[in-house]
Amino acid sequence: MYKYDQYDQEMVDTRVAEFRDQTRRRLEGxxxxxxxxxxxxxxxxxxxxxxxxxxxxxxxxxxxSAQMRMLGDxxxxxxxxxxxxxxxxxxxxxxxxxxxxPDILADLASVEMHAIQTSGNCIRNISxxxxxxxxxxxxxxPRPYAExxxxxxxxxxxxxxxxxxxxxxxIASKTDRAAMKLHDIGIEIVRNDKGEIGAAxxxxxxxxxxxxxxxxxREFVPLDQLITYSEACLRxxxxxxxxxxxxxxxxxxxxxxxxxxxxTRQVEEEFTHLLTQGIEPPLAELERIKTYxxxxxxxxxxxxxxxxxxxxxxxxxxxxxxxHKQKGYIIATVSLKPAGGxxxxxxxxxxxxxxxxxxxxxxDELRVTHAQNIVYPHVRKADLHALWQKLEDAGxxxxxxxxxxxxxxxxxxxxxxxxxxRSIPVAxxxxxRFAAQDRLDQIGELKLKISGCINACGHHHAGHIGIxxxxxxxxxxxxxxxxxxxxxxxxxxxxxxxxxxxxGIVDAVEKATGVYLANKQEGERFLDTYRRIGMTPFKxxxxx
Amino acid sequence: MKILTGNDxxxxxxxxxxxxxWSLHVEDAVDVGEHSETIIAxxxxxxxxxxxxxxxxxxxxxxxxxxxxxxxxxxxxxxxxPDLTLKPxxxxxxxxxx
Numbered sequence: 321m322y323k324y325d326q327y328d329q330e331m332v333d334t335r336v337a338e339f340r341d342q343t344r345r346r347l348e349g350x351x352x353x354x355x356x357x358x359x360x361x362x363x364x365x366x367x368x369x370x371x372x373x374x375x376x377x378x379x380x381x382x383x384x385s386a387q388m389r390m391l392g393d394x395x396x397x398x399x400x401x402x403x404x405x406x407x408x409x410x411x412x413x414x415x416x417x418x419x420x421x422p423d424i425l426a427d428l429a430s431v432e433m434h435a436i437q438t439s440g441n442c443i444r445n446i447s448x449x450x451x452x453x454x455x456x457x458x459x460x461x462p463r464p465y466a467e468x469x470x471x472x473x474x475x476x477x478x479x480x481x482x483x484x485x486x487x488x489x490x491i492a493s494k495t496d497r498a499a500m501k502l503h504d505i506g507i508e509i510v511r512n513d514k515g516e517i518g519a520a521x522x523x524x525x526x527x528x529x530x531x532x533x534x535x536x537x538r539e540f541v542p543l544d545q546l547i548t549y550s551e552a553c554l555r556x557x558x559x560x561x562x563x564x565x566x567x568x569x570x571x572x573x574x575x576x577x578x579x580x581x582x583x584t585r586q587v588e589e590e591f592t593h594l595l596t597q598g599i600e601p602p603l604a605e606l607e608r609i610k611t612y613x614x615x616x617x618x619x620x621x622x623x624x625x626x627x628x629x630x631x632x633x634x635x636x637x638x639x640x641x642x643x644h645k646q647k648g649y650i651i652a653t654v655s656l657k658p659a660g661g662x663x664x665x666x667x668x669x670x671x672x673x674x675x676x677x678x679x680x681x682x683x684d685e686l687r688v689t690h691a692q693n694i695v696y697p698h699v700r701k702a703d704l705h706a707l708w709q710k711l712e713d714a715g716x717x718x719x720x721x722x723x724x725x726x727x728x729x730x731x732x733x734x735x736x737x738x739x740x741x742r743s744i745p746v747a748x749x750x751x752x753r754f755a756a757q758d759r760l761d762q763i764g765e766l767k768l769k770i771s772g773c774i775n776a777c778g779h780h781h782a783g784h785i786g787i788x789x790x791x792x793x794x795x796x797x798x799x800x801x802x803x804x805x806x807x808x809x810x811x812x813x814x815x816x817x818x819x820x821x822x823x824g825i826v827d828a829v830e831k832a833t834g835v836y837l838a839n840k841q842e843g844e845r846f847l848d849t850y851r852r853i854g855m856t857p858f859k860x861x862x863x864x
Numbered sequence: 865m866k867i868l869t870g871n872d873x874x875x876x877x878x879x880x881x882x883x884x885x886w887s888l889h890v891e892d893a894v895d896v897g898e899h900s901e902t903i904i905a906x907x908x909x910x911x912x913x914x915x916x917x918x919x920x921x922x923x924x925x926x927x928x929x930x931x932x933x934x935x936x937x938x939x940x941x942x943x944x945x946p947d948l949t950l951k952p953x954x955x956x957x958x959x960x961x962x
Contacts, residue, residue: 347874353914367915369938371876400948415948417875662944733934734942742937744944794932 321382321685322467322612324432331475332429335436339363340422347419364435365421369737372416375438376428380448380466380490381409381688381695385679388686390431392671398424403671404735405656405664407728407779408487409447409688410438414735436474441482443473443554447489449497450689453613454651454697456643460517462492462509464610465546468601471609472547479554483561484569486554487526499690499806501525501534502782504571505553512540519546523553523583524575527776531812532572537584545591548600552591556583615646616683622648622700633708635757636719641704650701652682654694654711655718655726659755660748663729664692673714681707690779691728693721724766724833725751728779732772732789733796739772741789741796742822746770749826754833763833766846769804782806784847785832786813787825798825802832802858803850816859831861865895867928868903869935870916878938879913886913888950890939891927926960936961 324332339359346356360366364375376391383391391411395403398420399413406412416424428434437444446466453461469488473479479486489500492509500506506522518540525534541549553571560578562568575583624647628634642651654674657663666674674694678686681703687695699707711717720726727750730736732743747770754760769783773790780786786801797819804813820828835858836846850858867890868881879886880893881903887893896903900918907913920931930936941949943958951957 347911349911353873353908367871367876369934370878370941371871415876419874733937734944737934739934742943748944796933 321384322379322463322609328471329429329432332432332434332436335363335434336422336425336429339425343418343422358440360418360421361439362436363421363425364438365416365418366439367737368414369733369735371414372418372421373735374413374416374421374424374435375406375408376411376413376433376435377438377445378410378433378688379470380446380452380463381450381690382452382463383686383688384431385675385684385686387431387433388675388678389672390427390433392668392675394424394427395668395671397427402665402667404662404731405666405688405692405694407690407692407730407777408445409450409690410445411688412731414731440480441484441486442480443476443482443486443488446470446473447487447498447503447690449491449493450687450695451497451642451651451697452492452687453615454644454649455493455495456645457495458493458645459509459511460492461613462490462507464606464613465507465509465519465543466490467609467612468547468606469550471605472550472601479558482554482558483563484566484571486557486571488550494808496806496808496810497689499779499782499810501810502527502531502779502806503534505550506534507546507550509543510540516540516542518542519549521549521553523587524572524580526570526572527779527781528570529567529774529776530570530572531776531781532576533810533812534572535575535580537580537587544603544606545595545600548594549587549591551599552587552594555590555594556586560586616685616698618646618649618698619700620648622646623702624648626650626701626704630705632712632717632719633705636708636712636717637704639719639723640721644698646698648701650699650704652696652699652704652707653689653721654696654716655720656693656716657720657726657751658715658718659725660752662744663727663747666694670714670716673710674716677707677710691726693726720760722765722767723760724754724763724768724785724829725760726767727751728767728769728783730771730773730778732770732778736772736777738775739789740774740791741772741798743770743772743778743787743789746787746789746798746822746825749822750829753826753830762837764845766833766836767806768829779806780804781812782810783813784845784850785829787829790819792819796822798822800825800828800832800862802855803847805847814855816855817863828862832858835861865921865923865928866897866900866918867893867921867930868896868900868916868918869893869930869938870904870907870913873911873914880939881907881916890930893921893928929960933961
């Protein structure tokens with residue numbers, strides 16, 4: 321994985337020193353809160369419902385075991401013994417003291433991490449496929465390009481005050497595991513008819529109060545023009561994005577209002593101009609980056625068979641593991657969704673254990689997923705049972721990936737100052753209701769996502785079943801959506817009708833699964849059945 | 865009644881105006897009547913509180929109760945982590961929020 325060079329380290333260290341001085345000045349009264357607020361936000365420090373919250377970037381979700389161990393240590397030393405992995409391939413701490421924040425940033429910098437550009441109207445943490453570099457179905461490893469984009473977007477002077485925040489995802493598989501089309505820019509690395517590798521650009525996607533699926537604006541950008549084309553997309557947005565209305569300021573609104581054709585025309589015009597300016601980073605820099613993403617030293621003779629005689633282990637393999645590109649290896653996902661648990665939360669001990677197991681079993685590497693889970697990208701099949709046993713002993717062996725128990729939920733009103741309703745208790749009740757293994761097996765793949773407000777941090781628009789918490793005259797109320805999907809066949813969920821109480825929404829979810837089970841045909845997932853039979857039978861069951 | 869809440873500058877902890885200083889406990893909150901803006905201006909200028917605002921509340925048998933659920937959760941702590949609330953040994957504390 322990528323290692324900082326002297327410039328990366330100096331940038332991060334300089335920022336820590338700068339923020340330490342800014343914090344001192346705030347505490348001594350030389351800065352007002354109005355002056356200090358944008359400075360702390362530029363360093364990922366929010367003020368949330370109960371305390372300061374620090375959001376730490378995990379670029380494209382890749383972590384070393386030393387970095388993961390530090391995240392556990394920070395949870396113990398400065399927080400209340402746990403961290404929260406949200407939906408942006410990063411980690412959040414909920415109980416930070418302002419006076420500790422500079423020390424935390426210094427600790428992060430010591431392991432090549434930071435919280436820069438995890439807030440504000442700038443290009444945020446670049447996200448990617450959590451299986452990048454491991455997946456059997458990927459064209460190439462997208463992470464060198466994600467890293468190039470990270471370097472280009474970090475402190476980019478032209479894009480630090482955009483109309484609104486900006487999120488970019490890069491993938492290189494037809495199976496979209498990063499919700500790429502629901503980003504401001506989604507980049508899919510593709511091969512054209514001539515056999516050349518390039519990038520397809522999808523621009524103007526997003527969730528929030530106005531969900532939109534990004535349209536494809538260019539099928540093929542040569543990879544040696546990737547940054548130039550990205551810059552053109554950003555320049556048009558920065559020039560014409562709505563700064564007059566926060567709720568219409570995202571690029572999705574610009575693309576929608578201009579129309580895909582006109583936005584694309586302007587991007588192409590800007591791109592043509594930029595090509596004459598020579599802004600693309602030197603090829604040597606990309607080649608330097610690529611050297612950090614070469615395959616680990618796989619055992620080419622590793623056995624490809626798995627001993628499945630332990631039924632609990634076999635269940636976990638079937639649910640939580642994915643094919644690896646290297647024979648004899650496998651990708652394993654740790655579900656942070658035990659029945660009745662808080663989605664995405666992990667204790668400091670669990671975080672350190674996952675770090676140690678990465679060192680022992682996965683070439684020192686982990687991934688954070690947007691679905692709030694942790695991935696070991698390179699596990700030798702011969703070691704998989706030992707890894708699972710240690711996870712299981714620590715309460716991390718839940719075998720429910722992509723099932724109704726693997727719920728994405730935002731922090732909701734239990735932690736978030738923007739939320740209208742609590743998300744976590746609903747997730748807990750649903751995961752408990754469907755905890756029995758036979759029910760999970762019967763229902764199969766069903767992605768359920770819960771947001772506590774219209775900002776959609778819980779991706780409710782993209783859930784096969786989505787739940788949106790709203791405030792109805794001071795009382796929590798929950799709307800149900802069906803038919804959303806974040807993959808290659810991205811779709812947005814549709815609201816079923818009037819909302820429900822906290823208990824009522826759990827019953828409504830159960831009725832929806834009942835309609836699926838009564839109508840499903842051979843091989844159909846919940847989403848497939850919904851798409852075939854439509855909303856009506858579900859509404860009749862839920863409201864009848 | 866109108867009461868004031870905000871966050872401590874150094875720790876970020878939720879605090880409530882008790883008439884002379886800021887308390888961690890909502891039951892200490894006092895009615896500020898029409899004086900909220902004056903108090904907030906003075907206290908924020910003195911760096912004793914940030915992001916302060918006035919809310920509606922009532923006095924019940926259990927003490928001061930903020931009108932909105934968001935402020936009741938601020939007063940108690942996260943309902944999903946009773947161990948991290950101000951009343952970790954009270955199994956029914958979460959019911960007060962609802």
